[in-house]
Amino acid sequence: MNFQPLWRYQDQLIEGVLITLALTLVAAIVGLVIGVAGAVALRGNFRPARMLVRSYIELFRNTPSLIQIFLIFFVLPSFGLKLPAFESAAVALSLYFGAYSVEIVRAGLDSIPKSQIEAGQCLGLTGWQVFRHIVLPPAMRNVYPAFTSQFVLLLLGTSLASQVAAGELFHVASFIESRTYRSFEVYAAICVIYFALVMAFKALFAVIDATAFRWPRRQ
Numbered sequence: 001m002n003f004q005p006l007w008r009y010q011d012q013l014i015e016g017v018l019i020t021l022a023l024t025l026v027a028a029i030v031g032l033v034i035g036v037a038g039a040v041a042l043r044g045n046f047r048p049a050r051m052l053v054r055s056y057i058e059l060f061r062n063t064p065s066l067i068q069i070f071l072i073f074f075v076l077p078s079f080g081l082k083l084p085a086f087e088s089a090a091v092a093l094s095l096y097f098g099a100y101s102v103e104i105v106r107a108g109l110d111s112i113p114k115s116q117i118e119a120g121q122c123l124g125l126t127g128w129q130v131f132r133h134i135v136l137p138p139a140m141r142n143v144y145p146a147f148t149s150q151f152v153l154l155l156l157g158t159s160l161a162s163q164v165a166a167g168e169l170f171h172v173a174s175f176i177e178s179r180t181y182r183s184f185e186v187y188a189a190i191c192v193i194y195f196a197l198v199m200a201f202k203a204l205f206a207v208i209d210a211t212a213f214r215w216p217r218r219q
Contacts, residue, residue, distance in 0.1 A: 005180045016172030024155045027093035035101025042106050060099035066160045068092040073164045089161035097154050104146045108139035141213040148205045152198055
């Protein structure tokens, strides 16, 4: 084993890590917005919206995310919409993460007792105020562990973007391996980097959980 040849590519590795983090954060933020909006639509009374959201969930949860990336990167240009590799991967992963987020947020909203909502209405709060201050905070706390787990899967899933030449970490690893022919060393190093990223985010999530959701839990 000889890891020395990898040091000359440290700048590319750092850039790959940054692109991986950017791709993950963009997909997570957009996916979370989709999740909240979709969950609200599922709980609404407008049936076409519920059917549309349900169809979206089934489509993106039951097809490989790699195919979704390919469809956006290779097929959409046929319809006049051509996106670069990073943007294509970001859109596909956002929609994929959003499909899971809808179900996670919906479960969190369903976990809030109806009496708690009625108490807010009795105080004269508007529907938005009840949702913003009474429903959403405890709902997000209830589903926070599921979100963090899905975020980790999203982070690891960004490696699929290498198939459309997005310059994330795994794509950089493939480039280095093709130059050094040190397959074991390259992919062992990449594995360590992914593991370190996941552990860092888990530590961050633990801090957020201890600070943002520190009010007493109902027994």
